[in-house]
Amino acid sequence: MAEPVIRIRDLTVALPRGADRAYAIEGVDLEIARGEILCVVGESGSGKSVLASAIMGALPRGLRRVSGRISFLGDDITALTEAALRRIRGRQIAMIFQEPMAALNPAIRIGAQVEEVFDIHAPEMPPAERRARVLELLGAMHLPDPAAIAERFPHQISGGQCQRIVIAMALAWNPALLIADEPTTALDVTTQAQIIRLIRELRDTHGHGILFVTHDFGVVADIADRVAVMQRGRIVEMGSADQVLNHPEHAYTRQLIASVPSLIPPARPALGSEVALRLEGLSKHFGALRAVDDVSFAVARGGTVAIVGESGSGKSTLAKSIVRLLAPDGGRALVDDVDFAAIGGRALMRRRRLVQMIFQDPFGSLNPNRSVGNMLVRAGVLGGLGRAEAERQAEELVALVGLQKEALARKPEAFSGGQRQRIGIARALAMRPRIVIADECVSALDVSIQKQVLEVLDRLQTRHGLTMLFITHDLRVAAQIADEIAVMQRGRVVEFGPALQVLMQPGDSYTAELVTAAPGRAWQHLARAE
Amino acid sequence: MSFLRALRRPGPAVGFAIVVLWLGCAAFAGWLAPHDPLKSQIPLQFPLDRAPDGGHFWLGTDLLGRDILSRMIFGARTVIVWAGLSTVSAYIVGIVSGLLAGFYRGWVDRLLSFVANVVLSFPVLVLYILIIVTLGASGLNIVLAVTFASAPAIFRIVRALAIDIASRDFVSAAITQGESAVRIMLVDILPNATGPLIVDACLRLGYTAITIGALGFLGLGLPPPTPDWGGMVNEGRGMAMVFPHLVVFPCIAISSLMLGLSLLADGLREASRAGSHG
Numbered sequence: 001m002a003e004p005v006i007r008i009r010d011l012t013v014a015l016p017r018g019a020d021r022a023y024a025i026e027g028v029d030l031e032i033a034r035g036e037i038l039c040v041v042g043e044s045g046s047g048k049s050v051l052a053s054a055i056m057g058a059l060p061r062g063l064r065r066v067s068g069r070i071s072f073l074g075d076d077i078t079a080l081t082e083a084a085l086r087r088i089r090g091r092q093i094a095m096i097f098q099e100p101m102a103a104l105n106p107a108i109r110i111g112a113q114v115e116e117v118f119d120i121h122a123p124e125m126p127p128a129e130r131r132a133r134v135l136e137l138l139g140a141m142h143l144p145d146p147a148a149i150a151e152r153f154p155h156q157i158s159g160g161q162c163q164r165i166v167i168a169m170a171l172a173w174n175p176a177l178l179i180a181d182e183p184t185t186a187l188d189v190t191t192q193a194q195i196i197r198l199i200r201e202l203r204d205t206h207g208h209g210i211l212f213v214t215h216d217f218g219v220v221a222d223i224a225d226r227v228a229v230m231q232r233g234r235i236v237e238m239g240s241a242d243q244v245l246n247h248p249e250h251a252y253t254r255q256l257i258a259s260v261p262s263l264i265p266p267a268r269p270a271l272g273s274e275v276a277l278r279l280e281g282l283s284k285h286f287g288a289l290r291a292v293d294d295v296s297f298a299v300a301r302g303g304t305v306a307i308v309g310e311s312g313s314g315k316s317t318l319a320k321s322i323v324r325l326l327a328p329d330g331g332r333a334l335v336d337d338v339d340f341a342a343i344g345g346r347a348l349m350r351r352r353r354l355v356q357m358i359f360q361d362p363f364g365s366l367n368p369n370r371s372v373g374n375m376l377v378r379a380g381v382l383g384g385l386g387r388a389e390a391e392r393q394a395e396e397l398v399a400l401v402g403l404q405k406e407a408l409a410r411k412p413e414a415f416s417g418g419q420r421q422r423i424g425i426a427r428a429l430a431m432r433p434r435i436v437i438a439d440e441c442v443s444a445l446d447v448s449i450q451k452q453v454l455e456v457l458d459r460l461q462t463r464h465g466l467t468m469l470f471i472t473h474d475l476r477v478a479a480q481i482a483d484e485i486a487v488m489q490r491g492r493v494v495e496f497g498p499a500l501q502v503l504m505q506p507g508d509s510y511t512a513e514l515v516t517a518a519p520g521r522a523w524q525h526l527a528r529a530e
Numbered sequence: 531m532s533f534l535r536a537l538r539r540p541g542p543a544v545g546f547a548i549v550v551l552w553l554g555c556a557a558f559a560g561w562l563a564p565h566d567p568l569k570s571q572i573p574l575q576f577p578l579d580r581a582p583d584g585g586h587f588w589l590g591t592d593l594l595g596r597d598i599l600s601r602m603i604f605g606a607r608t609v610i611v612w613a614g615l616s617t618v619s620a621y622i623v624g625i626v627s628g629l630l631a632g633f634y635r636g637w638v639d640r641l642l643s644f645v646a647n648v649v650l651s652f653p654v655l656v657l658y659i660l661i662i663v664t665l666g667a668s669g670l671n672i673v674l675a676v677t678f679a680s681a682p683a684i685f686r687i688v689r690a691l692a693i694d695i696a697s698r699d700f701v702s703a704a705i706t707q708g709e710s711a712v713r714i715m716l717v718d719i720l721p722n723a724t725g726p727l728i729v730d731a732c733l734r735l736g737y738t739a740i741t742i743g744a745l746g747f748l749g750l751g752l753p754p755p756t757p758d759w760g761g762m763v764n765e766g767r768g769m770a771m772v773f774p775h776l777v778v779f780p781c782i783a784i785s786s787l788m789l790g791l792s793l794l795a796d797g798l799r800e801a802s803r804a805g806s807h808g
Contacts, residue, residue, distance in 0.1 A: 323706045352708035365699035369721040382707045424703075431707055 003074055004031040005176045005209030006055065011068030013047075013054055024050040024063055026233045032177065035207040037200070039220045039241070042230035043256070043446035044417075048213045051230070052181045055211070056095055057085045073176060091121050094170035098182040100162035104154040110165055111150025114138070117172040137168045142198065159311075160191035167198065174206060181213045188310035189473070193517040196223050215446065217260045218476070218520025221245055229253045245523060259447040261454075261476035263518055265499040268483050271300040276467035277322075277435050281331035282341060284314075284321045291317040293491035294331065299435075299484075304461065304468040306482030306499070308475060308514070314491040315471045319437045322469070323357050324348060335435060353383045356428035360440040362420035366412040372398070372423055373408030379430035390430075397426040401456050418449030422456055429460060437469040442477060454481060475518045479503055487511045535801045542797020548790030552783075556607040564588070565597035567604040567757045577775050590775045593765060598775065601757040602783050608758050609787065612669050613738040616676035617731060620738075623677055624684025625727075629715040631685070632692025639689070646682035654679050658741065662750040669752055672745065676738055687730055691723040725802035729795050736791035743784045759784050 011028040015021065025047040032038045040048045053059050055070060057077065070078050077088065097103050105113060114134045118125055125133075138146035141164040154162055163183060170178060180199070184192040200223060203210055212223060220227055220241070227244040229237045229252065237250040248254045277299040284292040292314045299305045307315045320326040322333050324340060333340040335354055343351065359365035366375065373394055380390025398407050401422035412420055421441060428436055438457070442450040458481070461468060472478050478485055478499065485502040487495040487510065495508040506512040515521075536542045555562060564585055565571070572579075573595040575587045581597070589598040627646075631639040649657075661675040695701065696719060704714045745751040746760020747767075754761065759780040766776025 320702075325702050325705060349708045352706055355706070357703065357706050359699035359703065361699055365703060367700040367718050367722065370717070378709075379707055382709060427703065 004033045005073060006211075007031040007069075007071045008055070009069045009071075011051075011054060011070065012066045013050055013059065014064045014066045016062040020045075021232060023066070023233050025054065025230075028068070028235055030228055030235065030238065032209040032211060034176070034209055035203055036225045037203055037210040037212055037223055039212045039214060039224035039227045040230060041214055041217065041220050041227060041256075043215060043448065045232075046230040047233040048215075048230050049181055052095070052179045052211065052213050055177075055179060056089060056093060057082075058089075087121075090117070090175075091173040092175050093177045093179065094173070094175040095179045095181065096163070096166050096170045096183045098185050100159060100166045100183075100186070101154060103166045104162060106154050108153075109150065110138075110152055110154065110157070114150070114165065114169055114172065117169050121173060133172075137172060138165070140171075141165070141168045143168075158191070160187055160194060163187060163191075163195055164198065167195075167202075171202065171206070171208075174208075176209060177211065178202075178208045179211045179213075182215070183212075184219060185214070185216070189475075189517040189519070190310065190513060192219070192519065193222075196519070199223065216519060217245070217257060217447070218518065218523070221520035221523035229256070256447060259451040260520075261447075261451070261474075261480040263476050263479050263503060263515075263521060265479045265482070265503060268499075271303045271483060274301040275299065276301040276303075276335070277469070278334040279322070279331065280334070282318070282321060282328055282333055283330040284317050284326055285329050290491045292321055292328070295488075295491075295493050296331075297484075297486055297493060297496050299467050299469060301467055302461070302465045303483045304470055304481055306470045306472060306478035306485045307488055308472055308478050308485060309488035310473060310514075312490075313488040315473075315488055316439055317491075318488070319357065319439050319469065319471055323355050323437055324352070325357075353431040354433055355435045355437065356431050356433035358421075358424050358428050358436060358438040358441040360443055362417040362424065362444055363412075365424050366420055366427075368412050371409055371411050372403075372415075372426075375423070375427050376408070376430045379427050383431040393430060394426075397430055398423075400429075400460065401426045402452070416449075418445050418453060421445060421449075421453050425453070425456060425460070429464070433466070435467045435469065437471070439471045440473065441470075443472065443474065450477070457481070475503065475514060487514065533798070533801065536794075536797035539797060539800070541793045542800075545790045545793025545795075545797065548786055549794055552606045552610065552787050552790070555603045556610040559604045559607050563597075563600035563603045565600040567596060567600040568755050569597075570595040571597065574769075574773055576773075589779050590773075592762070592776055593769070598762070598779055601762060602759070602779060604757040605759045605762065605780070605783065606787075608752060608756060609739050609742055609784075612672055612752070613735055613742055615669075616673045616738050616742075617680070617735045619673050619677040620680035620734070621684055621727075621731060623681040625688050625720065627681070628685045628688025629692050629719060632689040633696050633711065633715050633719065635693070642685065643689070646685045649678065649682045650686075654741075655744065658745060659748070659750060662745065667745075667750050667753055672742060672751070676741060680734060680738070684727075684730070684734070687726065688723065691726060692719050695719045695722050729799045729802065732791050732795035732798060736788040736795075739787050739791075740784060 008028055008030050012026050013024045015024045028051060030038065040051060042048045050063065054065060059065065065078065069076050072093065077085065111134055114137060115130050118130045118133060134150060135146045138149055143149050143161060143164055149157060184195050187195060196219065199210065202208060214220060224241040227239065227241050228235045229244065231252045237244060237248065237253045244253060248257055275298045280296050282292060282295045295318060307318065309315050317326065321328040322340065328341040331341060338351060340355065376394035376397055377390045380393045381387060385393060394408060395405060398405060403419060403422060415423065442453050445453060460466065470481055482499045484497060485499050486493045487502065487508065489510050495502055495506065495511045502511060503515060506515055537546055571582060572591060573593055575591040577588060577590045579587050579590065581587050587597055591597055627642050631642040657679050658675045661678060662671055665671040701714060701718050704718050742751060743760035746758040747764045749764060751758050751761050762780040763777045770777045
């Protein structure tokens with residue numbers, strides 16, 4: 001076998017004292033050959049990003065390499081000085097990050113930023129040649145009209161185009177090793193699919209060794225040659241993509257894969273004909289932008305409608321218009337025959353409890369200064385209960401979402417993301433609402449936690465006969481939770497129908513595009529077929 | 531927690547010690563002062579000179595024969611009481627208006643911001659002089675003047691913090707629960723803005739102490755014979771070349787209090803930054 005691009009032996013990185021464990025990564029062994037994509041997959045806190053930065057010799061503050069060798073093309077780079085490392089970094093080992101917008105300087109034109117990469121490592125290159133190289137690179141990224149793009153600023157191009165620019169900069173010196181840390185996580189699915197295709201093509205044409213860090217098994221299925229699964233700093237399983245994805249051996253890998261929601265909707269009980277929420281031509285405009293444009297559909301009592309779409313499609317604006325965090329510009333939103341879009345003042349205040357919301361960010365949706373008990377009791381009181389009743393209800397609710405009674409006395413900082421999200425759910429339920437609108441409420445969570453939260457929601461829905469509007473960009477989540485799916489694009493609902501029908505026989509070309517772009521689609525169809 | 535952490539570093543610890551020292555002087559002036567601050571004894575004694583009662587004038591006496599150390603100790607009380615009251619009053623106005631503007635936005639924000647900008651566009655000292663000259667020199671008028679001049683700056687800080695905090699989901703959650711606006715502002719917004727406000731309050735207390743000194747120096751401070759650091763400097767400045775102790779010691783008092791508050795504010799700022807990370 002040829003010399004691998006990188007070979008890591010027994011790499012251990014210590015965390016600062018007081019962390020939840022002693023080592024960020026522990027005894028990691030791996031190697032990557034030329035033209036190979038190794039996916040490192042794991043949940044948050046598993047140490048996968050630390051591994052990436054350890055290879056770059058740029059560990060975050062407070063972290064320290066305790067032992068291990070990192071051989072890059074045969075040379076041990078852990079022994080190199082900072083100056084020697086700098087010559088390798090960016091030129092032979094390059095990195096791309098999660099947030100393409102944050103990786104580019106907003107004040108410098110794209111062309112000039114890419115040129116800078118040549119400037120750092122080859123200041124003697126004549127400007128004309130440098131410019132030609134830049135355009136050639138941008139062309140290789142399949143960017144339309146590279147000359148025009150080079151003249152733009154980062155905010156004038158899309159997120160996907162930004163990520164292509166970042167990849168172009170990383171590949172400028174044709175590095176032997178490319179480290180990609182969640183490079184598609186911040187992108188929409190259709191863009192993600194294009195970037196994945198681009199990375200695979202680059203591997204085939206240039207033979208880069210690629211370390212691809214991700215949390216998403218769908219992405220792994222689409223891109224990996226080999227897979228390493230990390231748990232609490234250790235690689236628990238490593239093997240070919242087929243082996244790990246289709247015949248996992250380690251219990252943790254199995255559990256992770258089982259937590260990935262399937263794209264195929266399960267059979268769901270039939271719903272009654274009673275309508276809990278009816279939208280009729282609901283619209284919300286911001287100046288000339290029609291963020292929500294003439295949206296009409298009905299949600300049956302006890303049913304769940306998933307609203308899916310990419311960023312900017314108007315999903316969140318629709319949610320905010322219904323709960324009246326925003327005032328709609330037109331149309332009706334009927335809750336029990338009361339038009340929520342038309343009322344205001346006291347009439348609205350009195351009815352607010354009927355429609356509650358669960359928010360996306362588990363860290364931003366709870367006031368850090370209030371205890372969980374305080375939040376839940378206050379919500380109960382606002383929902384019309386007496387204080388004693390509200391306290392009793394708060395105790396029931398924490399138990400219902402699977403937390404200990406002691407949780408009531410604690411503040412949000414004492415809880416993990418998944419627990420906070422369950423507190424957010426409890427808070428919404430404390431108002432005893434008829435309708436719950438969940439805005440990307442599992443998107444920030446790891447798959448196993450996501451599964452738990454979805455199960456809690458499902459259980460509560462059956463128990464309380466809740467009607468739910470579930471906003472998500474993730475078709476897998478939608479498939480598992482929804483009776484019906486509404487697909488939004490540019491403020492409009494382009495398709496609405498039963499989940500099975502929308503996902504299996506999409507009637508609209510945009511829906512079809514979304515379904516095709518869902519990562520790991522082929523893998524799970526295969527897995528289910530077995 | 532973060533307060534104790536702040537005091538682990540030498541700078542903030544020194545600042546805290548200075549502030550506590552002056553607070554102690556203010557609180558226990560009656561016991562600490564060796565002489566009656568208003569009683570005329572022997573004029574223009576130098577530091578360490580003997581006093582008629584057998585003690586010493588540790589820092590000398592002024593033109594009217596009053597003991598300078600005693601006047602400084604009682605002066606601490608004047609400064610701290612009036613600077614404290616003025617700062618609290620400015621904060622109440624600034625916080626209320628800032629919360630209203632930051633939470634409601636729209637015309638409330640435009641109106642309040644306009645008023646704040648108009649006030650801020652005047653040179654502060656000119657504003658003080660105008661107000662005090664118009665209303666007369668008294669403690670209450672100092673509070674009024676400081677409130678009028680400082681509240682707009684506090685308004686701006688609170689407004690910016692409120693706008694940021696109001697955009698977080700927990701505020702949206704409170705709105706969808708039908709929570710009242712007053713409660714949202716007081717329970718959900720204000721407590722999450724205290725970190726930067728405490729740091730600012732510390733610094734502002736120092737500025738106000740200096741302002742009261744400056745007003746005293748200009749003869750617009752508290753009416754005599756109330757001991758007042760700025761007034762002491764003013765009274766002594768004619769003879770400062772011959773009797774430097776008349777002005778040096780009150781000046782040290784003013785600067786040390788300001789220095790103490792600044793060091794303390796620095797420490798608190800660092801601590802609140804560290805706290806927000808961990």
